[in-house]
Amino acid sequence: MASISLPKHSLPSLLPTQKPRHSPSQNLPIFSKASQSQFYGLKLSNLSSLTIPSSSSLKTTIFAKVNKGQVPPSFTLKDQDGKNVSLSKFKGKPVVVYFYPADETPGCTKQACAFRDSYEKFKKAGAEVIGISGDDTSSHNAFAKKYRLPFTLLSDEGNKVRKEWGIPGDLFGALPGRQTYVLDKKGVVQLIYNNQFQPEKHIDETLKLLQSL
Secondary structure (H helix, E strand, O other), rough: OOOOOHHHHHHHOOOOOOOOOOOOOOEOOOOHHHHHHHOOOOOHHHHHOOOOOOOOHHHOOOOOOOOOOOOOOOOOEEEOOOOEEEEHHHHOOOEEEEEEOOOOHHHHHHHHHHHHHHHHHHHHOOEEEEEEOOOOOOHOOOOOOOHHOOOEEEOOOOHHHHHOOOOOOOOOOOOOEEEEEEEEEOEEEEEEEEOOOOOOOHEEEEEHHHOOO
């Protein structure tokens, strides 16, 4: 039987060429550039570097230290005008204290404007509204002026108060949490509400409780 011999150098060329497969990274970007503007909470300039930690690095969920029926730790922080404001100043009237991630982000702007638009209802209920984030006083001042916010914004630089109150972070701790508290006239917490992606719900739930006090 006749045999066919091939040149040695021609054999590899008959085999299909395959590109090596790369295993997916354990740290995957969450948002494309097209969807960055829809994210409620984080500064938009930081989204491109936001990653999901691998399963081995996930930490246990942090639960709030301040619970319903408790008096939360007091604090003194600077407001948008650079003046010191203490929580004890509001004793004797209901107080809405809401912690939010940052000024000028879509969700936080929507939340602040919703508090603004319902501010007369809060005043009618005899309540004060205080917003707290880690932004500095100049950022708060610009934010309040731009959106004509009639309530107090406090600067918690270093997130000291946020940590003392035990505000849980969102998205594996990559984001500062969005959490609202309602304190009664005695300074006792009557409501704790947490919702990162529906900021307007904070206003609805808060007003419902205030109107029942």
